[in-house]
Amino acid sequence: xxxxxxxxVFDWDGTLMDSESRIVNCMRAAITDLDLxxxxxxxxxxxxxxxxxxxxxxxxxxxxxxMVKEVTERYRHHFLYENTTPTPLFSGAExxxxxxxxxxxxxxxxxxxxxxxxxxxxSHSGLDMVFHTTxxxxxxxxxxxxxxxxxxxxxxxxxxxDALMIGDTEYDMxxxxxxxxxxxxxxxxxxxxxxxxxxxxEGCLNAVSEIPDWLSRKSSF
Numbered sequence: 316x317x318x319x320x321x322x323x324v325f326d327w328d329g330t331l332m333d334s335e336s337r338i339v340n341c342m343r344a345a346i347t348d349l350d351l352x353x354x355x356x357x358x359x360x361x362x363x364x365x366x367x368x369x370x371x372x373x374x375x376x377x378x379x380x381x382m383v384k385e386v387t388e389r390y391r392h393h394f395l396y397e398n399t400t401p402t403p404l405f406s407g408a409e410x411x412x413x414x415x416x417x418x419x420x421x422x423x424x425x426x427x428x429x430x431x432x433x434x435x436x437x438s439h440s441g442l443d444m445v446f447h448t449t450x451x452x453x454x455x456x457x458x459x460x461x462x463x464x465x466x467x468x469x470x471x472x473x474x475x476x477d478a479l480m481i482g483d484t485e486y487d488m489x490x491x492x493x494x495x496x497x498x499x500x501x502x503x504x505x506x507x508x509x510x511x512x513x514x515x516x517e518g519c520l521n522a523v524s525e526i527p528d529w530l531s532r533k534s535s536f
Contacts, residue, residue, distance in 0.1 A: 319533035322473040326482035327426040328363055329504030331408045337400035338363055345389035363505045364427045364484040366452030394432055407524030412445050414527055421471055424449040425463040459489030488514030
């Protein structure tokens, strides 16, 4: 069987891990700590997938470097040490990743998380040894800039046409388009199906466990 793709790059939050509530709660706590005007929860959810700097600047138009630094520090404090909102993997995520790796796919992560947060969730989920490489907002430009994907492609020696970006936000779809890779959307995360389909992904799945069969149908014999 000839695989349609050699490399599968996964977004983390909203794609593999159900972490929306924790991210929203931590951002709310950070903003409250600093006595800033609190955005509504939907506005906070909308920035999931971006790097913290870009997320804060979207929430607070005109935010300067001092404000970005203060909110970032408080957010990371809550996420890493204070907040205990559960962040389970989506049903079937762990099994799906192990199956895909056993089938010979290269696996990677491209996420808007910072490196400390990504390392924490990788370790706690037991998935740190599943991925061949990872990139986060501390390593590269934030989505939708293609930098994270381009770095992954270069490190693993894969052509853009042989890679698939899998994510739940339009930032993932835009990053894939900007990098020249294919994209696959999932419907159960942060952004609506309508927003995702505007960026012409190869498909839109309702569960992470559907990915292996979808890939099989894309492959040729």
